[in-house]
Amino acid sequence: MQSYLGTIIAALAAAAGALFVVGVAHRITRRLGQRSLLLTGLAQHAHRAFQVAATILAVQFAVRFTTGYATGTGWRQALLHILVLGVIAATAWLVAALLVVVEDTALARFQVEVADNRHRRIRTQVVLLRRLTIAVVIILALGVMLMTFPAVRGIGAGVLTSAGVVGVVAALAAQSLLGNVFAGLQLAFSDAVRLGDVVVVDGEWGRIEELTLSYVVLRIWDDRRLILPTSYFTSKPFQNWTRTEAAVLGTAEFDVDWSISVQAMREELRRLVENSELWDGRVCVLQVIDATGGMIKVRALVSAENAGSLWDLRCLVREHLVAWVWEQRPTAMPRTRAEVGDAGGGQPWQWVPPRHRPQTAGGLADGAGSDDARIFGGSEDGAARSEAFVGPDEPADSRR
Structure with missing residues (x-):
């Protein structure tokens, strides 16, 4: 005692x-x-x-x-x-x-909570490495604890002799899990996706909220969470809007009648974005991208400093230009023509001959030389975009 x-x-x-x-x-x-x-x-x-x-x-x-x-x-x-x-x-x-x-x-x-984050890659790698190291520490601790039992040490030789067979069986059983783990490590060091990146996956637009060795949590714009295995980002295509920078481009498309004044619509778009705090001042272009089926398709291309501002700016452009066409150009709204009788009756919806030719000899149509009418040129940003999309020189033999 x-x-x-x-x-x-x-x-x-x-x-x-x-x-x-x-x-x-x-x-x-x-x-x-x-x-x-x-x-x-x-x-x-x-x-x-x-x-x-x-x-x-x-x-x-x-x-x-x-x-x-x-x-x-x-x-x-x-x-x-x-x-x-x-x-x-x-x-x-x-x-x-x-x-x-x-x-x-x-x-x-590193500043990781700013809008245009340059250090998301480092944050992603540090977080994944820490989690991997903690998992290794736990496994080693359990192994050391088991080795303190004499019975476990006694069967160690038998375990080592059958380690090859057990390893093959374990690899087959945990193929999916190991695949996700290696995919997580690949994402951490390949810089394909990082914490805070804005991505589009299966039509869902959101931000990477959590990135682990086995799964990725995508916070969708309406506060839903989409859980995906890490192997998804190494085996399927997805859009990363912030891989190099947060600034992005977006479009708003309109179907209008042939009687629309494209230059007036272009000037209205420029006036709108210049008075909006959502526009970052880089790109403001309006072009006719299709003219079939009795209507023309007009596309407005604008830019913003991040994906959230771009979404609001695109909605603002749609809303404003729809109201502008309704109020200022009602005859340019989409319609199907079926005229019977005299076409020169002077009605607002009837076609009238133009007062002047849209293109003069040796000249261009009104607005064709405007910066707002060119995506790949007309400005420093457009010239840089043009150089980025220029392909290799065409060989001389290919024209034969």
């Missing part, structure tokens, strides 16, 4: 001493953390794990040095074995907490 009582007192004293030392270290770390982001992270995330690991380790040393090998061998070995398992688990917890601290410290140097 005296031996048991001494062991208990020594264990309690060791635990109290460990808690006291950890508490003092925590206070010092918090005070010094006012000047250091790393120390602040250690005080917030690693305190509990360090406290548990230090306490269990101190109790283990107390039990080991206050009990003899010949006295109470059975209960001593069982208690020490339990304490060893606790030390392994607490150490793994401490390592995982330190990884979180390192991640927070690394990400704090």
Whole structure:
């Protein structure tokens, strides 16, 4: 009884001493953390794990040095074995907490919450590497804990001899899981998609909210969440609107009658976007892209600094130009003609001969040379876009 009582007192004293030392270290770390982001992270995330690991380790040393090998061998070995398992688990917890601290410290140097984020790639890689490392730490900790049992060590040779067969079976059984894990690592280092990117997947437009080793969470524009396996982004095509920059282009298309004044509509579009804070000042183009079926299709191309502003700007362009056609050009609304009788009756919807030719000898039609009528030219941005879409020179033999 005296031996048991001494062991208990020594264990309690060791635990109290460990808690006291950890508490003092925590206070010092918090005070010094006012000047250091790393120390602040250690005080917030690693305190509990360090406290548990230090306490269990101190109790283990107390039990080991206050009990003899010949006295109470059975209960001593069982208690020490339990304490060893606790030390392994607490150490793994401490390592995982330190990884979180390192991640927070690394990400704090980069601005990741801005609209045009240049550091999403680094954030994605750090988050995925931290999660992968934590998974490896947990697996290693479980393996070390199992190796503390003599029975497990005894069958180790047999396990090693059949490791090839077991590995093949496990690979076949976990083919999908392993595929997603490798796909997650590929996404982290290939820079194809990152946290915060705006993407279009299966017709759904949203932002990458969470990226793990097995799945990707896409926050759709209406606050729904689309959960996709990481292998989807390595095996199927998708649109990434913010891979290089957040600024994007968007269109608004209209079917109107042939009697529309394209130049007047172009000038109205320019007036609209110049008075809107949604436009970033880069692209404002209106072109006739089709003229079949008794109507012409007019497309307005505008630009904005991000996908959200572009969506609102496209809706604004549609709403305004529809109202403009209705109020200012009612005869240009889409219609099907079926005229019987005299075509020169002077009615508003009847065709009348133009007062002047739209194109003079050696000249261009009204508005054909305007910057607002050219996507691939007319401005520095248009010239750069033209160079980007120019293909290789055509060989001389290909024209024969």
